[in-house]
Amino acid sequence: MSVLLEASELNMHFKGLKAVNNFNAQIEKGSICGLIGTNGAGKTTVINMLSGVLVPTSGKIIFDGKNITGVRPDKIAKMGITRTYQNLRLFKKMTVLENVIIGAQMHDKLDPLGIVGNTIPHKRREAELKDKSMEMLKVMGIEKYADHISGSLPYGSQRKLEIARVLAADPKLLLLDEPAAGMNPQESAELTEIIRGIRDRYGLTILLIEHDMKVVMGLCEYIYCMAFGEIISEGLPEAVRNDPKVIEAYLGRGAVHAEN
Ligand SMILES: Nc1ncnc2c1ncn2[C@@H]1O[C@H](COP(=O)(O)OP(=O)(O)OP(=O)(O)O)[C@@H](O)[C@H]1O
Ligand SMILES: [Mg+2]
Known part of the structure; x- marks a missing residue:
């Protein structure tokens, strides 16, 4: 397996707020990766940096062997990273x-x-x-x-x-920001199958932000969990879901298990 995207020590600081702090990730070609975490954890900010919408305060993004840090969104899209928005556009x-x-x-x-x-x-x-x-x-x-x-x-x-x-747009890497948001359980189950289908059919790599744990667990082969701008856990879905740090982060906001 080869790495399609590598983010190293990415930071996005807005004045005093460390929206994303020291984010490191490696996304394998052909995989479906999940980015989870509570509201305001920094997930969309990560996708904004990977898609060029935000220029990181510091850090490096290598995509398909090229340094794309700070490259304009339209150029990044042409290079093969396309994304959806949390609020439809x-x-x-x-x-x-x-x-x-x-x-x-x-x-x-x-x-x-x-x-x-x-x-x-x-x-x-x-x-x-x-x-x-x-x-x-x-x-x-x-x-x-x-x-x-x-x-x-x-x-x-x-x-x-x-x-x-x-x-x-023929992406190599598809970034999906909460694709199942607002869907009922039947629609999100259907979407899970569709997303897996497009990965298989087009040989895509997908990074997916999602709150619906059924979708995340059903699709992702590797998961990053963020809280307060930092990755607090990463690994195989079961391991992340059972990580006490993850459970603690979700406590009081609808535990990870309760969402199943
Ligand atoms: N352009 C910006 N300027 C200032 N602060 C920002 C900006 N974008 C995001 N933030 C702040 O950064 C933090 C992380 O926001 P982000 O949207 O990345 O969270 P998220 O994990 O996607 O949350 P949610 O699950 O609610 O979508 C929040 O505190 C947010 O208010
Ligand atoms: Mg978001």
Whole structure:
């Protein structure tokens, strides 16, 4: 197994607040890794640094053999790291298919939605993008909504749409920030299977932030648990779940076991 992403001694300090302190992680190619921890632990901040949204105060991020620390988000996305957001960021007035086409166009030089002219290469490319986007909708099980306005979809399907959109950009590493948030147990069980399926089908590597322990335990092969900006435990799912430090961190906020 080889390492796809390595974060070394990452720090993100906001004035006096150490949102992330000395974060170290190695993500194996092809694995599904979990990032868990109580509210405000620093999980989203880690993903913000890995995706270039935040420039770390210090530390280093190596992705696919390249130093990407402080590289702009659009460049990082083109290099192969795409991410979803904890609070959805869809173009709600556009159709479901159009939202995915935007993701699929990421590697094109054309300006998104700026497909003008009627040349044959343009038309061919448009057809390719559409086919690919439809495939992503099928993978996520929401193809029946292709022509619907995104904002009108049930919430769980909007979450799936966000994954379809970032998947269409052909990532090597997919960062998912609470993909099951707001889903009912049946939807999150379904999502668990879909996420495993896309990893297997596209040979992706996935880092997943999630509060739903059933999803985490069902999917992740390795887990990092954070509290107050620091990793307090890491390892195989069972070991992390049973780590007294993890149990203590979750006490009073819904114990890890109670969430099962
Ligand atoms: N841009 C910012 N400026 C200042 N403080 C920030 C910023 N982003 C995050 N923080 C703070 O950093 C800490 C970690 O936040 P973060 O969003 O990473 O937590 P989280 O683990 O994702 O929590 P949750 O489970 O609630 O999503 C919090 O105290 C938060 O208020
Ligand atoms: Mg968060």
